[in-house]
Amino acid sequence: xxxxxxxxxxxxxxxxxxxxxxxxxxxxxxxxxxxxxxxxxxxxxxxxxxxxxxxxxxxxxxxxxxxxxxxxxxxxxxxxxxxxxxxxxxxxxxxxxxxxxxxxxxxxxxxxxxxxxxxxxxxxxxxxxxxxxxxxxxxxxxxxxxxxxxx
Amino acid sequence: xxxxxxxxxxxxxxxxxxxxxxxxxxxxxxxxxxxxxxxxxxxxxxxxxxxxxxxxxxxxxxxxxxxxxxxxxxxxxxxxxxxxxxxxxxxxxxxxxxxxxxxxxxxxxxxxxxxxxxxxxxxxxxxxxxxxxxxxxxxxxxxxxxxxxxxxxxxxxxxxxxxxxxxxxxxxxxxxxxxxxxxx
Numbered sequence: 193x194x195x196x197x198x199x200x201x202x203x204x205x206x207x208x209x210x211x212x213x214x215x216x217x218x219x220x221x222x223x224x225x226x227x228x229x230x231x232x233x234x235x236x237x238x239x240x241x242x243x244x245x246x247x248x249x250x251x252x253x254x255x256x257x258x259x260x261x262x263x264x265x266x267x268x269x270x271x272x273x274x275x276x277x278x279x280x281x282x283x284x285x286x287x288x289x290x291x292x293x294x295x296x297x298x299x300x301x302x303x304x305x306x307x308x309x310x311x312x313x314x315x316x317x318x319x320x321x322x323x324x325x326x327x328x329x330x331x332x333x334x335x336x337x338x339x340x341x342x343x
Numbered sequence: 344x345x346x347x348x349x350x351x352x353x354x355x356x357x358x359x360x361x362x363x364x365x366x367x368x369x370x371x372x373x374x375x376x377x378x379x380x381x382x383x384x385x386x387x388x389x390x391x392x393x394x395x396x397x398x399x400x401x402x403x404x405x406x407x408x409x410x411x412x413x414x415x416x417x418x419x420x421x422x423x424x425x426x427x428x429x430x431x432x433x434x435x436x437x438x439x440x441x442x443x444x445x446x447x448x449x450x451x452x453x454x455x456x457x458x459x460x461x462x463x464x465x466x467x468x469x470x471x472x473x474x475x476x477x478x479x480x481x482x483x484x485x486x487x488x489x490x491x492x493x494x495x496x497x498x499x500x501x502x503x504x505x506x507x508x509x510x511x512x513x514x515x516x517x518x519x520x521x522x523x524x525x526x527x
Binding site for chain 2: 237254
């Protein structure tokens, strides 16, 4: 398992184009959309567009790095620490991070539950293909309201 | 169930090869777990654990053969769900070094491979050497693990998608050494 770190210059996102490889021993079962043909084929070709559909709008100056998990190495995205969280301990910071952040299709919530990203409606396309995956409908509230976090 | 049935009978690479061998119409018209079920049926038959008549009738046609590792019990569930290690020993030094430009071979094997089609023939840069791993292409062809050096190779979006690439994007894959050739 390799953690790849987001920085102000680089945003990382993970996909498996060949099947649906996923760090399930850490993150649990993958969401339905992660296994969809659309996510698998489009993320390598149009990563900025796919990220925008998830509500992650990156500046053109931020490079996008796609990790295609083609072998048995698994990847996990380490999100950037949100502004205003100086002095927060690990447990408190963990409450801001959800599964989507660690796949790379989400950004952590801000302190105090501020919107983690600008639009909550843009993930509609992914919600439609993944009705059983509640965290794509409103990742922000999911991130804040999640009680039982996977190890 | 799939994991349990495969315990000792086949491994993850053979399982992936199984799902890739489903007839295209079956594959494309099945949901994710239906594909698992169809794959399981295919492999149970191939491994002589059930016969087609049993799948059709839903009834046992007699005692089956023993599983390679014996009866599967509840106590073994955690063991088969544990993620295995794929790192292996390898004789000889790696052919490629970090920072080296390499080309993904333009090959189209009829069997299972882990080299995605969209990188074949394209040039990238070796970013990391992971060590040697069991080689899926060899495993599914029945030639054993034949461990190979594994690299992370990074491709520029423009190299892969031409003018249609989104600016400032790169894609990396994890590539086994036989997938790669040196770029002069």
